[in-house]
Amino acid sequence: MGNALTKVIPALLLDLHGNLLYVNKGAAGWLQIPEGEFHRAANVSSLHFDDVIGKLAGVYWPMLCHLHVMGRNACVDMYCHTHQWVKWQLTVVGEHFLLSGTDITNLRPVVDSYSLLQALPCGLQQFTAEGIHCCANGLQQNIWEEIDPALSRPGYNLFDEPVFQETGLCELFEEVLSTKASAKKEILLGYREHSTNGVIRILPSYYDATVFAVMDEQGAIKTLQLMMQDITDKQLAFRRLEKSARLLDLIIEHLPIGYIQFDHFGFVRRINHTQREFFQYDYDEGEAPFNIMSDPFSRLYGLDELFMHVMADNKVIRVEKQLDFSKDSRWTAQSREVWLDLTLFPLRDPVDKQQIVAVLVNDITDKKQEQQMRNLLQRNTEQLHLFFDAVDMGYATMEKDGTLSFANRKAEQMAGRQIMEGENIFDIMPELGHATPFKARFSAALADCVSSSFSSYFPRRYKWYEFLITPMRDGTVSVFIRDITDSRNMQKDLFRANKQLNKLNKSLVNQNQQLEDFAHITSHNLRAPIANLKALMQMHNDSVSVSERQQYLALLQEVIFKIDETLNDLVDVVQIRKNVDVETEPLMLSERLQYVKDVLFADIEKSGIELTTNFEHAPMLEFPRLYLDSILQNLVTNAIRYRTLEHRPRLHLSSWLENGYMILTAEDNGLGIDMERFGHKLFGFRKTFHKNKDAKGIGLFITKTQVEAMGGSIRAESTPGQGTKFIITFKTE
């Protein structure tokens, strides 16, 4: 039966010492030995249980026999090369032992403790209760290899190791020793080098250390187990995450714009620093949180609806809102009206997966105000332009290089075409460009930063323009242009009229003076003889004596003769003065003097006067011939009449041009006149200054009248005893 059995069941036959006697085919396959009988004497190599099973199973022959003797189930489990677990059951067959093998692969637990230990994905190390190292699995040994290989050597006491003290591993052990419960701790064991892309980096080694005690039946600690798991990657990843979270936190906190985060229900969950500053609000933990959906202020401005929209549509909304913070006293100390640029965007909470809303708040009050100001300014500018269009004056604003930014309608009319912004004034009106008075003034006004006003004539346009160039504070230039052609012409006319009026006035003053002179002349020179007449008539009438009457009549005759003479003189003068428009003709001075010399031939001869002339510089004069003859005759007669007997009388006549006038002088060496005494009446009617019987005091009066009638003047210089010089100024136009 045994043989029969052994044909089916893999089996071995052994002697009492454990030597193999027979191996059937099945057993031979599992144990990788030849099948058949083994004879100790014949066999060259005898096989023992310990060699083929004991060493693989860890249970040796004596132990197996011992179990059998003790009445226990003597069997041993072995893992064989076919990856099968085989249970060898010992039975006694006579004086031999039979080991029958059964495939228990399917009956065995998945792993045995040893391979479990080796296969553990974490390090495991066993210590005695005193802390002395017993054994460690492969992974644990590897861990220590990297840190300090000494730590996994037999007999090493962990409590003596400073590294363990430092890392807190000792504490963990002590804790377990005292509590007998397991304890766990994350430990930074040390640092290790890590090479990436040729760069060696030192990285920390984090381990999750768990210590637990194994107790005996009495509850005393038998061993201490240390389980270590490398959590460096996890730890590093966590740190990175933590760092990112912190960075994100910081970024949000210090965003240059406000950040408010609402939860799914509209409660404020977060307000960043900028926003807190903006609200000027100290958040009080104790206060009921703000809810955008229920707050009166947020509802007043429809912020609750905005929130709802974002939640419902799951879309970003960006709006500008004008809020009056003075209407809220609870959440902000701001009490002014502000403009906010709000960006509301939906987010999914990473933890509870609910939809939340974040709001970016940008204070754009200044920008808005600036914009409003700019709009106002723009409107004002437009109004100003409209106004400038209405004025009857060219107006243009331009850059320093002449690039126009505005030109009013009148300026366009002056330019003769429409002017577009950006055109250059010097291109539009070249007559204002290079080397023109305008350009010079323009440059000067810009250089000095002072307004410049001037007028300029444009011959091609037949126009007078008045300009005002004003450099503006903003670096531009304003130019005002006024057409003053009409006013200029009027000014010219006015000037002409004024000149005529002046002339007329002068003439009137002259005539008035002449009238006064006449009144004086008549008062003195006509009244005197008439008074004589009156007196003589009275005397004649009162007289009874014939001889007396005869005498009076003779005197009367004399007076009448005098009156006649005076009247004739006056008539001559009146004739001259009346003849203002007397005809003139070009006269040669030398010719007219010759004529006078001919007339006065006798007197000249008698006096022996020496007449010299110098008419070279002004030989001709446009003048009434009769007047010039009379003037020359008077000058010569005077020189003869008032000559001195001490030396030969001389008269020098000379003429030249001066300042558009012709000057004629007559210088004699005669008696001279005391100018201080008689100067004022030298040219008076019937004035004489010498006791000369020929003197009638009419010649110089006539001369003066004739000269003045033609717009000239006469004066005299004289020293008594040395001579007299008459200076006559003639108008040449």
Add this chain to the structure above:
Amino acid sequence: MQLHNMIFIVDDDPIHQQIANIMIKRQGIGENVRAFSDAQDVLDYLRQNSFDPEQLPDLILLDLNMPVMDGWDFLNDYAGFYKDLAKQIGIFVLTSSIDDKDRKKVDNYSFVKGYLTKPLSSEIITKLQAS
């Protein structure tokens, strides 16, 4: 009747000199009438005889409008020395000018006793007598 011993007529008009001479003598207000055509001659005479009241006139009839030296020149010169004269002389301006300016100008000379306008008449002579 006050009698003026000596009367000077200063006038360049010879006819007026004759008329005055006749009228003064006929009215009998002066015994000794002397006529001057040139005012300078009068001034020279007065200066020469300033200490002799017998030789100084009581009255001078002065014309204004005269050649060489006129009445104004005479008055200006006379103003400088009349206080030194041994006798107070009555000076009357006798002129054909009816110009108000002349009349006002004469007022500036305090020593001129009156402004008379020609022709010389018996009424004027009576005025002279009263002075």
